[in-house]
Amino acid sequence: MECSSIKVSKYLSKLYVNYMLHPHKTPVVWITGASSGIGAALVKQYALKGFNLVVSSRSKTALQHIIDDLQYDLNRVLILDFDLNERHSYSDFLNVILHRFGRLDILFLNGGISQRSNALETTEEVERRLMQINYFAQVAMAKAVLPLMQKQGKGQIVVISSIAGKFGFYLRSTYAAAKHALFGYFESLRLETERYGIKIHIVYPGKIKTQVSVHAIGADGNPHRKMDPSHQNAMSAEACAVYIIKQMKLGKTDFFVGGKEGWILVIKRFFPSWFKSIIRKQSPY
Ligand SMILES: NC(=O)c1ccc[n+]([C@@H]2O[C@H](COP(=O)([O-])OP(=O)(O)OC[C@H]3O[C@@H](n4cnc5c(N)ncnc54)[C@H](OP(=O)(O)O)[C@@H]3O)[C@@H](O)[C@H]2O)c1
Structure with a gap:
């Protein structure tokens, strides 16, 4: 009896020392585009896992609704609202996260906007907006968190690309260009950072039932x-x-997610001529 009470008190003191040495043990995930679709669904999954959550999009009200619906402990949530179309000092946002939670484990670069316009009709302003939101902002955010992840000796960056990051498609010229650019950038970055324990995942969604087409912008920038x-x-x-x-969790770094449309990637790879004839006949909608 005496022996087991000594064991318990030793265990408790070890826990206490551990807590003092590492007060921020709960993992932290930062999800952009968290107010809708894939981002909101990711928030829900990480809430179920008990993570500390950092949620971002332009709309503070929409983010607040997502959190209210989950009835999650508000001490475990940080809302950071900002517009990816504007330039920010993302390291300032990171400092807010560190002040609150002391660490960052996973960054989901998910926030983005699609396109529904012919290349020739699309204004340069719209092209720059699509590139800023879907490419430059993603790169800036990744660069802001990498020094911390290097220091931690671990971290995951998850880039939500698109099947349009694998081939061009009608009415998607600049969107597809931005998603292809993500591949070039993050595949290079992966080589440069994996030695620090940083894992970069690039995800290629096919068709997912979200508001992505509703929010997509046309030639003049209107939804x-x-x-x-x-x-x-x-x-x-x-x-x-x-x-x-x-x-x-399985350690996959590059993968498709979606339905039967994923077959087009296999066809493109092994039967490129057939791919061209199929893709030409697809509706842009
Ligand atoms: N659904 C699909 O079929 C599909 C397929 C391939 C790839 N994807 C990619 O998946 C990601 C998520 O899209 P989704 O399908 O979930 O679409 P969604 O329902 O339209 O959600 C897009 C999210 O991005 C945020 N966002 C858009 N513009 C922003 C800006 N300027 N600044 C900050 N946040 C902004 C939106 O929040 P606010 O409006 O509140 O700012 C929203 O939370 C995107 O990168 C998209 O390209 C989706």
């Missing part, structure tokens, strides 16, 4: 405001989030 038929019966955002997290 498309329509749910495309191809998204209506697509994989749910919840199933997409669960699949992404499972693949990350």
Whole structure:
């Protein structure tokens, strides 16, 4: 009896010392585009895992709704609202996270906007907006968190690209360009940072049932405001989030998520001429 009480008190003091040495043990995930679709579904999954959550998008109110719906402990949530179309000092945001939670384990670069416009009709202003949101802001955020992840000796950056990051498509010229650019950048970055224990995942969603087509912008920058038929019966955002997290856990670094449209990637790789004839016949919506 005496022996086991000594064991318990030794265990408790070890826990206490551990807590004093590492007060911030709960993992922290930062998710952009957390107010809708895939991002909101990821927030839900990480809440179920008990992570500390940092959620971002332009709309503080929408983010607050997501958190209220989850009924999550507010001490475990930090809302950072900002516009990816504007330039920010993302290291200042990171400092706010560190002040609050003391660490950052996973950054999801998910916030983004699609396009529904012919290349020739699209203004340069719209092209620059699509590139700023879908590419330059993602790069700036990754660069802001990397020094911390290097210091920690670990960290994960998850880039939500698109099947449009694998091939060009009607009405998606600049969106596809931005998603292809993400591949070039983050594959290079992976080589440069993996020795520090940093893992970079690039995810290629196909069709996921979200508001992505509703929010997509046209030639003049106005939203498309329509749910495309191809998204209506697509994989749910919840199933997409669960699949992404499972693949990350399995150590997968580059993977597709979605439905049967994923076959087009296999066809492109092994039967390029057939791919060209199929893709030409697809509806942009
Ligand atoms: N759904 C699909 O079929 C599909 C397919 C391939 C790739 N993806 C990619 O998946 C990611 C998530 O999209 P989703 O399908 O979940 O679409 P969504 O429902 O439209 O969500 C997009 C998210 O990005 C945020 N966002 C958009 N513009 C922003 C800006 N300027 N600044 C800050 N945040 C901004 C939105 O928040 P606010 O409006 O509140 O700012 C929202 O939370 C995107 O990168 C998209 O390209 C989606």
